[in-house]
Amino acid sequence: MxxxxxxxxxxxxxxxxxxxxxxxxxxxxxxxxxxxxxxxxxxxxxxxADRDHLVRLVAAATVEALGERLAAVPDSGDAVRDLAALAGALRAFARSAPAGYGLIFVPGPAAARPDREALARASAPVLRVAAALAGPADALPAARTVTAWAHGFITMELAGAFALGGDVDEAFAFGVRRLAAALAGPDAGAGAGGVSRPR
Missing domain, CATH: 1.10.10 (Arc Repressor Mutant, subunit A)
Structure with missing residues (x-):
């Protein structure tokens, strides 16, 4: 036996x-x-199979956990509010698992990267909100813009790089509001796809 x-x-x-x-x-x-x-x-x-496989499995599980965190953000019907909630969820995830967060956002060997399907599932909530703000045709570049801004802010925060004082939480909220307004453009209003102007 x-x-x-x-x-x-x-x-x-x-x-x-x-x-x-x-x-x-x-x-x-x-x-x-x-x-x-x-x-x-x-x-x-x-x-x-080997260490690369181990890293890939850990990265995939981390992407899955992040995707679950983002998917748990409810769709309020207000894209600006939802963008703020998703950005906040991403920031909270990075704070709770900084090394895992870094692993999925830092380039590594191809054998150690999570597959595209896992990344697509995790990205779906951001793509949904990006489409509501910028329109379906611009959903992917809008989502990439959101992710790049949030990642830059979060990476600096985790590194302790905000050394000039002030309220970092308010700075994060300010960035989200301005980014949402920029993505929505001058024609967005309360009746345009549920998008309302940030106040």
């Missing part, structure tokens, strides 16, 4: 995410994850 499996792929990925947050990408090794799940490193190869 074969010996029972001592760990599951889910446990390996969960351990990998914990190791990533504790020790960063450099510390995300087969040995570190094996130690956390209580097996020897060679046992992990029953579940994971």
């Amino acid at each position: 074969p010996a029972p499996e001592r760990t599951s792929l889910e446990a390996v990925v969960t351990a990998g995410r914990a190791v990533l947050e504790a020790d960063g990408v450099a510390g995300l090794t087969m040995q570190a994850v094996a130690a956390r799940v209580g097996v020897r490193a060679p046992s992990l190869y029953k579940r994971v």
Whole structure:
């Protein structure tokens, strides 16, 4: 009778995410994850092909968790309010899992990147709001603009780069309002696809 499996792929990925947050990408090794799940490193190869595969699984799980966080933001019918809520959810996720957040936004080897379908699922709420603000034809560039701005702000915040004082939360809210107004353009109003002007 074969010996029972001592760990599951889910446990390996969960351990990998914990190791990533504790020790960063450099510390995300087969040995570190094996130690956390209580097996020897060679046992992990029953579940994971190599370190690149491990990083990809952890990145994919992180993208999935981010997607769940964004999908939980309700559609209020007000695209400006929804943009603020989504940006806030992204910021909260980055604060709760900064190493994981960094992993999914930093280029890495192709073998370690999450697949496009996972990224598309996670991006769907942002694309929806971007389409409501800028129109369906401009949804993708609008969503990329939102993501690039939010990522830049969040990355600076996590790095402690806002050294001039002032209220960083208010600065984030200000940026979201201005970005929403810019994406909606001069013709947007309360009757245009549910978009209302930020106040």
